[in-house]
Amino acid sequence: MKRTVQEIAEAVGAKVEGKAQQSLSGVADPESASPSDLIYIASAKHLDRAKASRAGCVLLPLGLDLPGKTILRSDNPKLAFAAAAALLLEQHPIAVGVHPSAVISPKARLAPGVAVGAFAVIQDDVEIGAGTQIGTACVIGGGSCLGEHCRLYSRVAVYPGARLGNRVILHSGVVVGSDGFGYVRGPQGNVKFPQLGGLEIGDDVEIGANTTIDRGSLGITRIARGVKIDNLVQVGHNVEIGENTIIAAQTGISGSCRIGKNVLIGGQVGIADGCTIEDGAVLGAQAGIPTGKIIRAGQTVWGTPARPLDKFKQQYGWLTREAAKHRRHKNEE
Numbered sequence: 001m002k003r004t005v006q007e008i009a010e011a012v013g014a015k016v017e018g019k020a021q022q023s024l025s026g027v028a029d030p031e032s033a034s035p036s037d038l039i040y041i042a043s044a045k046h047l048d049r050a051k052a053s054r055a056g057c058v059l060l061p062l063g064l065d066l067p068g069k070t071i072l073r074s075d076n077p078k079l080a081f082a083a084a085a086a087l088l089l090e091q092h093p094i095a096v097g098v099h100p101s102a103v104i105s106p107k108a109r110l111a112p113g114v115a116v117g118a119f120a121v122i123q124d125d126v127e128i129g130a131g132t133q134i135g136t137a138c139v140i141g142g143g144s145c146l147g148e149h150c151r152l153y154s155r156v157a158v159y160p161g162a163r164l165g166n167r168v169i170l171h172s173g174v175v176v177g178s179d180g181f182g183y184v185r186g187p188q189g190n191v192k193f194p195q196l197g198g199l200e201i202g203d204d205v206e207i208g209a210n211t212t213i214d215r216g217s218l219g220i221t222r223i224a225r226g227v228k229i230d231n232l233v234q235v236g237h238n239v240e241i242g243e244n245t246i247i248a249a250q251t252g253i254s255g256s257c258r259i260g261k262n263v264l265i266g267g268q269v270g271i272a273d274g275c276t277i278e279d280g281a282v283l284g285a286q287a288g289i290p291t292g293k294i295i296r297a298g299q300t301v302w303g304t305p306a307r308p309l310d311k312f313k314q315q316y317g318w319l320t321r322e323a324a325k326h327r328r329h330k331n332e333e
Contacts, residue, residue: 001025001090005057008038009072011087012080014059018070022056027085030055038072038088040081059084094133094151095120102134105142117154129166141177147203159215165203165225173210176201180214180221180237180255193217195237202226208233208249217255230267242279260297270304284309 003011006020028037030046033055040059041050050058050066057070059077074080095117098104102116105123111130116122120138129148134140138152141160146152150168158164159177170176182193197216201223207213208231215221216238223229223241230249235241239253242261247253251265254273259265263277266285271277275289278297283289288304295301302312 001088003087005070005072008057008084008087012072012074012083014072014074014080016070017073018057022070024057024088026088027081028055038081038084040077041066042077091151094135094153111148123160135172144177153209159199162199162201162215164201165205167204168201169206171207171209171211171231174207175212176207177215178212180217182217182237182255197221197237199223202243205229211235214239214255224261236273248285254291284312 002023002025004020005016005022005024008024009016023036024038025036028039030039030049030053033039033053035054035056037055038057038059039050039053039055041047041064042061044064047064047066057072058066059072059074059081060066061077062073062075072080093115095115098116099118101118102120104116107124108122108126110128113131114128115133117134117136119136120134122140123142125143126140127145129146131149132146134152135154135156137154138156140158143160144158144162146164147166147168149166150164152170153172155173156170157175162177177199179195182195183190184193195215195217197218198220199213199215200220202225204225205223205227207229210231211229211233213221213223213235214237219238221235221237221239224243226244227241229247232250233247234252236253236255238256241259242263244261245259245263247265248267250267251269253271256273257271257275259277260279262280264282266283266287268286269283271289272291274292276294277283278295280298281295282300283306284302287302287306289295290305300309301307302309
């Protein structure tokens with residue numbers, strides 16, 4: 001979608017230096033950019049790449065100059081670039097209209113503009129908001145509710161009764177609202193604990209491919225507004241995740257955990273049941289959080305079991321030095 005440099009500047013809060021009426025139609029990296037593309041440079045070490053680029057416009061931070069180029073000046077070029085990309089790039093439709101092979105219950109309620117792909121199944125009493133797109137072979141369980149302008153890629157499964165807000169994105173293979181992993185040991189073996197609760201996903205949540213989120217056992221699993229979850233993540237029953245938290249791939253979150261707002265969780269983190277992760281905490285990649293542990297607001301932790309980053313570095317350094325001493329002593333023998 002074509003926009004002038006001035007239009008982009010106004011939309012992303014940047015200042016134009018150069019040809020304000022120049023037309024742009026895409027974004028790219030410096031090496032592949034054409035004269036109609038926007039690029040960004042966040043630090044001086046990449047200036048040479050921008051100088052050599054054919055890009056028509058460059059997003060730059062304060063303090064960097066690039067003679068001969070039209071510049072959009074921003075305090076945060078990367079953030080401005082992401083916002084500009086949303087203006088310039090049109091999303092490829094997941095589905096258009098209602099495919100004749102889709103199976104839609106007469107009891108389902110689809111708002112205007114809903115699109116349904118081939119072989120999708122929409123069961124009784126489902127409500128789907130305007131502009132939502134349902135991809136190929138998705139299954140939307142009975143009584144579930146999807147908001148407006150959601151995007152469900154192929155093979156997504158929404159279990160009965162799940163509730164999704166507006167502009168939710170579920171990538172291929174996502175399963176939301178499945179049974180939690182809850183059993184009670186009895187004399188004859190493991191007895192399944194009731195999994196009767198619900199699942200609520202807030203507005204503007206994005207969930208990566210093949211991620212699974214369980215519904216509550218007796219209560220509700222809640223994913224708040226703006227949460228972003230990577231591929232291959234498991235979220236257990238009765239978990240609550242606060243606004244704008246980010247969770248990287250292969251993380252596992254056990255049941256009944258409470259995760260606050262603006263938390264950053266690295267890849268392959270394991271969180272045992274009943275943990276509390278307070279607002280703004282950072283969990284480093286492969287951290288292990290033991291059952292019931294509380295990670296305080298703003299704290300950064302690493303390692304297994306997880307401990308504050310400074311302590312982890314100190315202990316890791318000590319272990320490294322001791323291992324080196326051991327090798328030296330062994331070689332001297």
